[in-house]
Amino acid sequence: MGVFSKIIRKFQRHVCITDPQSLWKRYAVGFALVVVTIGAAHYASIRAISASEMDAKASHISTQQIMLSQRILFLMRESDRNPSLETEARLASAIRLFESSHEWLTTRQQLSPALNQLYFENDEFPLDYFSRRFVKTARFAMEAQGQVRANMENQLVALGQQNLLSALNTASRLHEQRSRAQTRWLQRLEAIALGAALIVLFLEAAVIFIPAQISVSRAIRRLKRRSNQLTASYETLKNRNEELVAARKNLTHAANHDALTGLLNRRALYDFLTNQKPTPESGDVALSVLKIDLDRFKSVNDTLGHKVGDDVLIAVANILLSQARSDDLVSRIGGDEFVIVVKAPRSMDALESLGTRIVDAISKPMKIDGATCRIGASVGFTMATSSVATPDQLLIEADLALYEAKRAGRGQVFSYSGDLRTEIDTREALFAEITHALAEDQFVPHLQPQIFTGSGKIYGCEILARWNHPTRGIIAPGTFLAAAEEAGMIRQIDLIMVEKGLDLLEQFRARGMEVPSISINASPDTLRDPNLPDRLLQEVLARGLSPQDLTVEVLESTLIESEDDEAIQTIENLTGSGFAVVLDDFGTGYASMSNLSRLRFDGLKLDRSLVEPVPNARAESIIGAVVALSRNLGMRVVAEGVENDAHYERVKALGCDVVQGYRLGYPMPAEAFADWYDTFMKSTQKRQA
Template sequence: MAQNQRKTAVPLQAPGTWANAQAILGLVLDHTRDAIVVQDVEGHIEWLNPAAEAMFGWSLDEALGKKPHEFILPPGMRPTTERLKSFRYNLNSNLFGRYHLTEHQRRDGSRFWNQQNFSVIDLGPLDHQKKIVITCRDVTDQVETEEELRRVQVDLQHAAYHDDLTGLANRKRLSEYFASNLVSERLKYHGIGVLQLDVDKFKEINDTLGHAAGDATLVHIADALHAACDPNDLVCRTGGDEFLLVCLRINDPDTLMDRAERLLSEISTPLPWKDQTIRIGISIGASLCTSGNCTGEALIQRADQALYAAKNRGRGQVVLYTKELGRAQKAQQQLARDLKSAVAEDQFEVHLQPQLLLPNNKITGCEALLRWNHPVRGKLAPGVFLETARKTGLMAEVDYISMNLSLDALVNLRENGFPDMCMSINVSCAILADSNYPGLLDWALQSRGLPASSVCVEILETTILEGGDLDVVTAVDRLKRLGVRVALDDFGTGYAGLAHMSAFDIDAIKLDRSMIGRLEHDPRNRVIIRSIIRLCALLNMKVIAEGVETNAQLEILRRAKCPLIQGFHLARPMEVDAMINWLRQHTMPKAPEKQG
């Protein structure tokens, strides 16, 4: 029945009369956007409003006297004729007064999600005087959006524990594995073997045959490791071309070395790829715990030291950890002593890497990256010494040095023609746990005449997971009250990144370079990244893609409407003076304001 032909059952009467109230109610029901269905207690339709006619595709005349389940349920879900005939509403059930979500079918066969609310109108003591009123709303768009977000979260949670390319476990899963009761028991009473593998000259495979060949190599190694596994063993991809196999039931060196040698032989077999052959070489470090006096972490460290020795011996080797290799730890101890001197003698500087705002191709800020000017070894990147700083309790001091050097660099940029430049600063658990940190940061900003909004504090997602007693919510809140911006760094490498986005008042997330590196070759990864960017836009959060190394990656991110990028494709980290020159070549600096 066409809506313009329907009329309210009761015509308007004089104002104030009951009949007039009924007429007004009829008009409201006819024009409400929600679909309304009235039934008797046996489910027969007695009335539909126009919105219900439009929703289901059936007119009032056609539906009158029928039971909705005859035609609104998809064929496979419809009840039998006997059940339809015997149907009767139980007026005391929990059906009433609650929302119910059901998939229904329109007359044209299309399906939609119907949010329904059932209520009873009691017009008298008899059954025929009790009416069931159902209010319906099409919530298909909302349901599909929620399903998409759930799928993204499931993907991110899986990615938090697994390597995207090979499907192997990652370091996070490895940590949980060693903490499990099964593995702890083996460590304590029986023994465990660990094999650490690294692909020899993997960069040459990528450079000569392309990244697709490199990926095929990694998958080939992963498959071989899987095949060598016993039940309850664990295979991990722990780095770009690094793998680790935990052999849960091996407790003697001969058996462990035999497995390592077989892996070396199998993986080194030439791999056919397209019309070429990939020749793969690997080095393996092995460690064994048989006395119950070592931890999983110690086993991995020993295997890593053995792997280092294997590579130094000419690659393509298997080396078992020995006490002699343990002496290499002395070098690490020397590094710790050198680091303590470096903190006391200010042997640090910062290098800057620019960040590009894609919508207008404008450099809006830089990330400050700490470098150690070692008196013997030269400039050292943070990866060389930060773990040592953490273990020796120097992390907070290193963080404060980095903070002050970063702010000095920002002043330098602003005084040299770039007054709108911002700076991103990395922080650790150690400095976040310091209740004095916000005050010291505030003083450092004010003493340099810098606005708080010019600084973005980057917190690693792993900092949230491994912070121990650190109250990250409170730490972030202190920084936000100060006026600085806060970003979640390396998003996608930790567990439940979406949960972190909702739990902490952050301004931006930085997509981890491991996600960006897969953009060109992994459609599924592109879908995940586009979904994250859309979700962040809805939450008014910026997204920064780090590790952008190719123009193809940049254009994919541009099409996905990613706001900011940084990476080698734009520029490598550089000293402050070099950054000023770089900015002058790539932007037009503003003239400094004249002092009155």
């Protein structure tokens, strides 16, 4: 008994350390025991799990072999019934997968005796041999044709649906049994590991006590880590909050400002106008809205590119900011449209002066990327002295004033008034009437004759539009042409006159009337249609006529207004297509000598303002100079406004080739022109006799 007690005390002294300064030794012993136990259990578990996973995988692949064999047979029959590349590809893929799966099953380590017997040592049906034979037969059948393929498929079916299928089922069952056995062994191993772990834990609890200071130290370290994590999270949240605040400011700025110019946008403008409410200090709200629209800005984009166009818009924004007061609101509401809201304007004159300064500043040449840009601006403004004025109302009033500024020739400043609204309403009503007249085919051609001064023969006639109103009768063009052009309907009227004029020419010639040609007027809008030459050519050819039967008269103003658009090109294409082009209203002050030298006109048509003073020395000198210029340029001269015999004799003496006016005949309907023609031809024959 004494010897045993000595042994226990010696064990406690060397193993169960009680000295506080030597606690680290039992920590080391406990750690070593835990490491050894866990390591041994982990190693054994890994080996068992690996083996179990391999057996489970083998069981799965073996089961898959059964399905693959039947899939190969199915696809082989499907290939015969409905041959396709997709079916052949799927069949080849199934064969490859069956072969690779079989290779994996037969070459894996530690194959059980039963499986080894089944795959390699079975005297009647070794599965390895018949599986490889099955694959070779399937591949051979894929490449065979006709009866050979059918025979091979029959062999394949016999092989796959009898012995092979039975053997594959047996293999699957054996693999599954081995997988279950391995699983049971893994469960036993887990129980052994658990028992060993419990024994080790018991030994540590009985022999190696974890000192309290270790627990306290670990807790302190955890608290410190947690504190550091919280500090880092706080800094992260703080930074994130600052980012969110900055992002909110940026979004607010982007939502209320134009991205290109930095000016306030339409939304901010609406918000500002909506929030203008009267206060006891200011009384009723008083402000003005100026709307600015750029002139000829489209040509900048078309000729110099959108990058230069953007730079021009930025330059305009800077101009507006420099002209406005510091407390005025400057915004860009879209495209080339800007709005300035003037708070408490001093007077209407001050607003008009601001608009004039803006127009003058924007009209000055701008140097953008080495290119000189010339644009203009038109301004319309309205005054609001009532708090009930809505943003839409103010912008509409400013827009109406702007519309009048552009209508007056651009580069103008207009203010809104009640009279302006009435005038616009009246014009809108006329627009509606013209639209209705077009729909009801109320526009009819009147013809005014033209004759050669030399031979006295008929040169042709000009087709002039008249409105045959159902209640007011025939309406002269001065009443509706300007409104139709403004409303964008003049092109329709021009084309109607072309069609009806050519119809009349065809009818006249069918009646034996020798009318050499007709002249039609082409407005600037009509000339901006690049398809106009093709359309006119189609119209004349459809009636069996030629381009020489149609003369197109172009206003002088078209040239000066259309230097940057398609009208000039259309004129060139018209002459290239064989149509005669005459420059109408020559002498009204718009003519450009450069256009006369650049464009090939067939003639000039003197405006009636040049012919009316005749006989007059200065007027005749001008007409003589124009005739000389025309002769040098190979153009004929048509004198319009020949009202009496004196006019006729003088312009004839001055060298004008063709005359037109009341002296020959007024603009008249088709039947009246036919009567005039008969009378004219009879008088001509009488003179010749």
